[in-house]
Structures are given as C-alpha cells and as structure tokens.
Amino acid sequence: MVLARLAEIADGPLSAASAMPPEMYHSVEILELEQQRLFSRDWVSPGLAAEIPEPGDYLTWSIANQPVFCIRGRDNQVRTLSNVCRHRMMQLLEGSGNSKRIICPYHAWSYDLDGRLAAANHMEETDGFDKADHCLPGIRTEVWNGWIYVTLNPEAPPVAELLQPLEELVGRYGIADYVPVHRADTVWDTNWKFLTENFMEGYHLPVTHWSTLGTWMPMDSVVFPDRRHQAFTYQLFEKDERSRYGRAHPDNTSLEDRWRNTTVMPTVFPSHMYILAPDHLWYLSLRPRGTSQVDLRFGIAVAPEQYASLEDPGAWVEELVAFFGDVCEEDRLVVEGIQRGSGSPLAEPGPLSWLEHELQDLMGYLVSRLT
Ligand code: FES
Ligand SMILES: [Fe+2]
CATH class of the missing domain: 2.102.10.10 (Rieske [2Fe-2S] iron-sulphur domain)
Structure with a gap:
C-alpha cells in the first residue's frame, strides 16, 4: 500500500528519492489517518x-x-x-x-x-x-x-524537549521581542502537504519567485541538518547585499558574524513553518480542509531594533506585507497547479534534487506517525 512505498522512499538515500505518490495527497483514508495521528497528537501553533x-x-x-x-x-x-x-x-x-x-x-x-x-x-x-x-x-x-503551541494530546512530550536541538539556532534571534505587524487567514485549493513541501524547498525560488525574492537566493549557502529529527527539520541560508530583507539592523547587538545575514527556516511537523531572519519573521500555520483544500495563516513580525528605527512604520510595513503578498500569490499558483496535476491519470512522481532534502524529512515524519 501507499505507506509501504512511502517508507521505501523515506528510508533510501536522497539521491534515489522521488516525490510522494499522488495517493498521499488525494486519499480520504490518508487524510483521516493524518487527522488522527498527526493533527490530534502533535503540537501545532x-x-x-x-x-x-x-x-x-x-x-x-x-x-x-x-x-x-x-x-x-x-x-x-x-x-x-x-x-x-x-x-x-x-x-x-x-x-x-x-x-x-x-x-x-x-x-x-x-x-x-x-x-x-x-x-x-x-x-x-x-x-x-x-x-x-x-x-x-x-x-x-x-x-x-x-510561539504558542497547542495539542489535544495529554501524552505529547513538552515542546521544549522536542525542539531542544532547535533552541541553539532559534534562541539567538529573540523571537519573543519581534513586533507582530500582520496576520491573514485564507484558504487555498491544494492538499496541505503540497504547501508544506513548497515552503520547505528552495529549489523553486529562482523560478517561481523570479520577480520577487528568487534572485537573492544564494543556493550555495544552503545548509540542512546533519541528521533526521523526529519533530522538525530546517535549513539555513545567508543573504547578501542584493537582498532587500534578511540582514541585521546596525542596532542589533546580539547577533554576531555570519548570523547577522543568516536566515533559519524551521518546519515543526506537521504544520508550523517560519522564516526567521535577523530583521523579520514570516510564519505559516496550516490545517487540512479536506484532501484538496488547506486553511492557512500567514503572519509577519519585525525585529525590535528594525521596527524602532522606522521613520514611518506604517508605510514600511505596508510595503513588506505587499511584498510577501506577491510571494504568496506566486506560491498559490504553483501549489494549486500541483494539486490539479497530481490527480491526473498520467501523473507520476519524479526524482528529487538535493535542494529538496526536507521533502524526504517530511516523508520520514509521515512514515513514523502513520504506520
Ligand atoms: S448559550 Fe451558548 S449555545 Fe446557548
Ligand atoms: Fe515559494
């Protein structure tokens, strides 16, 4: 059955991995299992x-x-x-x-x-x-x-224990002091996992996002975790001077050296993802709405020294929100297109690139919970 095939892909080398079988995105039984074993048991934010x-x-x-x-x-x-x-x-x-x-x-x-x-x-x-x-x-x-994390599961290990290996990466940014400036809830016509995968992989950035952030992505700086974790995955990358956002404000005295240009992108399984940069934070929380729709929440927050330095915070935030709105729209078109494509008779999952490393991590998580 499809989960046995998924386990084969998840357990093999990335160089031999393919995308998930289409049934993973279209089966009502799989969705039912996900609701019971992922969304009812793990932490969501x-x-x-x-x-x-x-x-x-x-x-x-x-x-x-x-x-x-x-x-x-x-x-x-x-x-x-x-x-x-x-x-x-x-x-x-x-x-x-x-x-x-x-x-x-x-x-x-x-x-x-x-x-x-x-x-x-x-x-x-x-x-x-x-x-x-x-x-x-x-x-x-x-x-x-x-972050607020919630779960229906009284037995789930504490968040701080599950995410302990992330603490060293994420803790240095001081998220609790970031100033929330925007939140929006919406519905897209795609399976929740297509959106999760899209958020996790940088392979599409130069193409899908060529007109927004695609050209700033120095692919050679991308770093993935050196082993698979149960509850999360992440990638790190650095932004250079071409980038409009993503570098520490001069008043930021806590981040040092390369961390001043480094962005951390954690995915906490099953449904919490964020892009944590020295100057801003962009998050996504999602939940399935049937097999072919997803409820999603986007939020944006700004690093405190960045926010304090703004002469006209309203205008700056408006520009930032509009920019990320354009990026989202670019993503919506592709993830809705994959939903349609993957349901067609000739659809077949193809091989992954090394930049899609985290897709295999997601498969590992799914196999561990659903089987
Ligand atoms: S007061 Fe809430 S349902 Fe009647
Ligand atoms: Fe994207």
Whole structure:
C-alpha cells in the first residue's frame, strides 16, 4: 500500500528519492489517518504570544476539527480553551480580538477568561444546575521562544524537549521581542502537504519567485541538518547585499558574524513553518480542509531594533506585507497547479534534487506517525 512505498522512499538515500505518490495527497483514508495521528497528537501553533499581548486578547484556531481559542488571562497566562459553548454547543468566538468576557452569541452564557462559566441567564429553575460544572475545557498550551503551541494530546512530550536541538539556532534571534505587524487567514485549493513541501524547498525560488525574492537566493549557502529529527527539520541560508530583507539592523547587538545575514527556516511537523531572519519573521500555520483544500495563516513580525528605527512604520510595513503578498500569490499558483496535476491519470512522481532534502524529512515524519 501507499505507506509501504512511502517508507521505501523515506528510508533510501536522497539521491534515489522521488516525490510522494499522488495517493498521499488525494486519499480520504490518508487524510483521516493524518487527522488522527498527526493533527490530534502533535503540537501545532496558532501564532505568536505577542499577538495577544493584553488580558482578553484572543485568536482562534482549530485542531483536527476541534475549534479552540488562545486567550491571555488576567494573570497574563496564555491559555487555550475549547471554542464550543457548554450549553448547546455554539461556536463562541470568531477571528481575533479582545474580550473581557466570552459571551455566547446564542443565549448569552458568559465565560471568564480562564474558561469558568460566570453567568447563565434563566437557568435557576433547571434542576441541579451548577455553573462550576460547565467550564470550557482547557487545551494543553506551551509557549516556546515566543510561539504558542497547542495539542489535544495529554501524552505529547513538552515542546521544549522536542525542539531542544532547535533552541541553539532559534534562541539567538529573540523571537519573543519581534513586533507582530500582520496576520491573514485564507484558504487555498491544494492538499496541505503540497504547501508544506513548497515552503520547505528552495529549489523553486529562482523560478517561481523570479520577480520577487528568487534572485537573492544564494543556493550555495544552503545548509540542512546533519541528521533526521523526529519533530522538525530546517535549513539555513545567508543573504547578501542584493537582498532587500534578511540582514541585521546596525542596532542589533546580539547577533554576531555570519548570523547577522543568516536566515533559519524551521518546519515543526506537521504544520508550523517560519522564516526567521535577523530583521523579520514570516510564519505559516496550516490545517487540512479536506484532501484538496488547506486553511492557512500567514503572519509577519519585525525585529525590535528594525521596527524602532522606522521613520514611518506604517508605510514600511505596508510595503513588506505587499511584498510577501506577491510571494504568496506566486506560491498559490504553483501549489494549486500541483494539486490539479497530481490527480491526473498520467501523473507520476519524479526524482528529487538535493535542494529538496526536507521533502524526504517530511516523508520520514509521515512514515513514523502513520504506520
Ligand atoms: S449555545 Fe451558548 S448559550 Fe446557548
Ligand atoms: Fe515559494
């Protein structure tokens, strides 16, 4: 079956590897397994803790069809709660915002920021009704290097343990101090793995992105991890003076030597990817929406000294967001095109290049979880 074929590709040398079999992207059974064994069990990230800086700030997400929201409490803790009312199961919050109380839009049961039911109108005649019995269930949440991570799995190892080998690379940038400037949610017509793979490989950059960032990519500086990790993969590359973004601001005194030009691109399996540069951060979180659609969230944050130096932050950010918007549109066209192409009768996966190293890492992760 397809997973046995996937294991062969994942376990062989990269020089003999091919792209994943089309069935991996089109099979409803595979999607079902992914929801159960990846999205319900591993850590996913709805965004940065700095995106909800004040008590009552929240943002919504969904984990394997479970709607949730991350909210900052009066005690400054970031919590994640089920986004489903304990009365007749209405979804409580949409999008993002600030709320001093979470009030259900249906019959106005209202919850405190920690999920306790604070008020429920006209429930006094209901036998044995006790507000304490109807709190919103909490979802396991950890903040690591500025990221909010959540999981439905009480048994999952702590994020800091899983990502410990990434700490040395990522920790030096101080993500928690980056200033969030943009977030957008959208839906693309492609399988979630086509988008993950696209984000992970630099092979397409000079071609797909020739008019935006393609010409700045010094391919000879790309470095991959020297062994396969269970929970993540990454690549590093350096930007030179041709690059519009990606180098440390002169006021940045924490990054040294080549790190001032180095970008780290981690993918935390299954669905959290980011481009972490000395001056900015661009992230992508995704979740499947059937086999042929994906919900995705893009976020952008700016390094603090870069942000502080801007004379007109609004205009600078607008330009940055427009630039990444163009890059996204270039990616959307290709990942939607692969979705259509890979479903055709003559579609057959071809051999990979060395720059597609991380595709094989993703296959290794999938094999380890799905089989
Ligand atoms: S469903 Fe929420 S108050 Fe009725
Ligand atoms: Fe791309």
